[in-house]
Amino acid sequence: MGDSWNLDALREQIKTRQPETSGRLIEIINSLGRSREIFDYHKCLARDAFAAFNAENDPHGVKFAGHMFGCEDEQGVIQEADLISQANLIACIAMTRNSFDSFGQLLNGLLLPVPLTSNVYIHNVRDKLPAGNLEARLTGALSSKWFGYIHAFMNEVKHHRLIVHSPSISFIDDNRGGKVAGFAHKKVDYPAYWVREALEGTVELQNSLGACGILLNRLYLGEARNESAGA
Numbered sequence: 737m738g739d740s741w742n743l744d745a746l747r748e749q750i751k752t753r754q755p756e757t758s759g760r761l762i763e764i765i766n767s768l769g770r771s772r773e774i775f776d777y778h779k780c781l782a783r784d785a786f787a788a789f790n791a792e793n794d795p796h797g798v799k800f801a802g803h804m805f806g807c808e809d810e811q812g813v814i815q816e817a818d819l820i821s822q823a824n825l826i827a828c829i830a831m832t833r834n835s836f837d838s839f840g841q842l843l844n845g846l847l848l849p850v851p852l853t854s855n856v857y858i859h860n861v862r863d864k865l866p867a868g869n870l871e872a873r874l875t876g877a878l879s880s881k882w883f884g885y886i887h888a889f890m891n892e893v894k895h896h897r898l899i900v901h902s903p904s905i906s907f908i909d910d911n912r913g914g915k916v917a918g919f920a921h922k923k924v925d926y927p928a929y930w931v932r933e934a935l936e937g938t939v940e941l942q943n944s945l946g947a948c949g950i951l952l953n954r955l956y957l958g959e960a961r962n963e964s965a966g967a
Contacts, residue, residue, distance in 0.1 A: 741949035743769050749957055750846070757845060764842045768835055768949075775831040775942060779935055782824035785817045786903070786913040800905045800912050814903050821914035822901040825931050826893065829886045832938045835945055836883070846956055870951040877944035882937035885929075888921035904930075 743765050750758045750765075787793065789800040800814075840858035844851045848864050862878060865871040877883055892899060900917035914931035929937075 741946045742953055743949075745957060746953055754845075761842065761845045764838055764845075768838055768842070771831050771835050771838070772942065772946075775828055775835075775938070778824040778827040778831065779939070782821055782828060782914075782931060782935055785821035785824065785931075788813060788817065789912060791910070794912075797905050797910075797912055800903070818901065818903050818914060821931050825901070825914065825916070825934060828935060828938045829889055830893075832941050832945075833886050833890045835942070836878075839945060839948065843952065846952070868955075870948060870955060873944070873951055874948050877941060877948065880941070880944070882941050884924075885926055885934075885937060886941065888919075888924065888926055892919060892921055901931075 747762050747765055750761050794800055836858045840861040841856050844856050844861050852860060862874050889899060899919050901914055904915035905912040911930055916929050916934055918928040919926055
């Protein structure tokens with residue numbers, strides 16, 4: 737999960753302190769680390785999907801506008817860019833949302849005195865954490881507008897309601913590329929976003945998750961040092 741959350745140190749400490757459950761916990765850590773790598777891969781593809789039509793390659797948006805007015809020469813390129821943008825944005829959102837629940841499973845196995853045996857979802861685990869820096873940081877992430885957005889987005893997708901994604905251009909603020917339509921989920925309205933904005937939101941959440949990981953290490957590795965000192 738980036739360079740700052742030391743996954744190796746956490747793995748080694750788990751092997752020492754929790755040998756009976758270390759296999760499953762280390763699998764979760766490995767999954768979190770790999771998920772971040774997969775996220776970065778999809779993020780780059782989504783970001784660059786419309787590169788052929790960016791300000792450098794299409795300074796005045798003529799090629800992009802040609803699509804909007806039905807220029808057949810650009811139809812295939814635009815449609816492919818739209819597919820790449822949509823598919824990889826969905827992957828970024830899914831990886832980020834799933835990583836939070838994986839992190840919840842890790843917290844459940846490492847920090848809760850009485851681990852949950854069912855419904856081990858991030859909100860449920862957070863509610864059982866003791867007050868402190870980790871609980872506060874995690875609460876901040878879960879209450880953010882972007883977590884609310886990706887949570888609602890994935891619930892809509894899960895129920896077979898794919899959010900509309902389409903090529904768009906704005907000559908007012910010079911934005912162009914993929915745009916995700918607004919939608920409603922459980923009577924809450926979510927606005928339309930450019931794919932660039934949604935990607936920035938997922939990066940923000942990934943960074944928050946990494947920050948929570950650092951705080952987890954401080955707690956778990958700190959407890960190990962205290963145990964050693966008292967032995």
